[in-house]
Amino acid sequence: MPLELYRDKNHACLMFTDLIEEDGQAVQANQFLIVDNGTGAIIDPGGNLAYNELFMGMTQHFPPHKLSYIIASHADPDIIASLDRWLSSTQAMLVISRVWERFVPHFTKVGKTDKRVIGVPDGGGRLPLGSHELWLIPAHFMHSEGNFHFYDPVSRILFTGDLGVSMMSGAQARQPVTSLKPHIPLMEGFHRRYMVSNKILRLWVNMVRPMDIAMLVPQHGAPIVGKQAVNEFFDWVENLMCGIDLFDDRAYQLPVASIDPVSRQTRAPLRAVNAQAS
Numbered sequence: 001m002p003l004e005l006y007r008d009k010n011h012a013c014l015m016f017t018d019l020i021e022e023d024g025q026a027v028q029a030n031q032f033l034i035v036d037n038g039t040g041a042i043i044d045p046g047g048n049l050a051y052n053e054l055f056m057g058m059t060q061h062f063p064p065h066k067l068s069y070i071i072a073s074h075a076d077p078d079i080i081a082s083l084d085r086w087l088s089s090t091q092a093m094l095v096i097s098r099v100w101e102r103f104v105p106h107f108t109k110v111g112k113t114d115k116r117v118i119g120v121p122d123g124g125g126r127l128p129l130g131s132h133e134l135w136l137i138p139a140h141f142m143h144s145e146g147n148f149h150f151y152d153p154v155s156r157i158l159f160t161g162d163l164g165v166s167m168m169s170g171a172q173a174r175q176p177v178t179s180l181k182p183h184i185p186l187m188e189g190f191h192r193r194y195m196v197s198n199k200i201l202r203l204w205v206n207m208v209r210p211m212d213i214a215m216l217v218p219q220h221g222a223p224i225v226g227k228q229a230v231n232e233f234f235d236w237v238e239n240l241m242c243g244i245d246l247f248d249d250r251a252y253q254l255p256v257a258s259i260d261p262v263s264r265q266t267r268a269p270l271r272a273v274n275a276q277a278s
């Protein structure tokens with residue numbers, strides 16, 4: 001069952017949290033359906049692992065063949081690797097950054113993306129959806145080079161893709177976060193490695209802080225709900241050092257560790273500076 005993030009008589013936002021089998025190989029991921037006055041869009045539908053379940057699951061809420069848009073925050077496999085199947089089974093247009101417009105045809109059979117892609121310029125834009133508009137908000141380098149967040153002014157939800165994600169099960173992802181502090185350990189490691197730099201995070205916070213946001217909904221893990229938790233997230237993320245802030249010459253050394261293809265593990269070499277390694 002999807003989680004209903006918002007519903008009124010003309011508008012609904014649904015979140016699917018548990019379509020991928022939890023065997024530890026694929027990271028938990030959320031997929032979204034937005035319906036406004038009989039027009040539907042899916043956001044970040046995911047890869048082939050999620051396709052069948054999402055198609056079946058959404059059928060109960062909206063006829064997939066009537067989908068108008070497949071909206072992708074960026075071009076990662078967990079976002080849009082199922083593109084070939086969605087373009088085959090629906091008439092929907094793919095909406096994605098221009099940065100990725102000529103790369104996504106690699107996900108599909110030849111010719112399938114012909115006249116089916118809306119390439120979004122770096123500045124973003126407002127996309128008609130039913131009788132309202134979905135805002136495509138610049139979120140480049142968080143983490144992808146061509147990346148958008150999606151703001152729905154009806155529900156006041158900001159869909160933040162890989163920003164604000166937390167590592168947890170699909171069942172846990174259904175529990176809204178209303179106080180940030182206990183949630184930070186589930187977000188911190190991911191953001192330090194996947195977000196590009198503190199400069200980008202600060203620019204993003206400056207842009208979104210004045211907005212009227214009821215919840216931040218990431219593509220992995222739980223929604224961050226309510227003014228207090230949303231502001232706590234802004235305060236946390238604008239002070240976070242991450243990505244290239246944390247990389248120096250130690251990260252760019254020619255490798256000496258050998259990889260065992262059978263155990264699929266790397267034996268760390270003895271190094272004078274790290275005598276514990278064996």
Ligand SMILES: [Fe+2]
Pocket residue numbers: 074076143144162
């Ligand atoms: Fe990603």
Ligand SMILES: [Fe+2]
Pocket residue numbers: 076078079161162219220
């Ligand atoms: Fe992701």
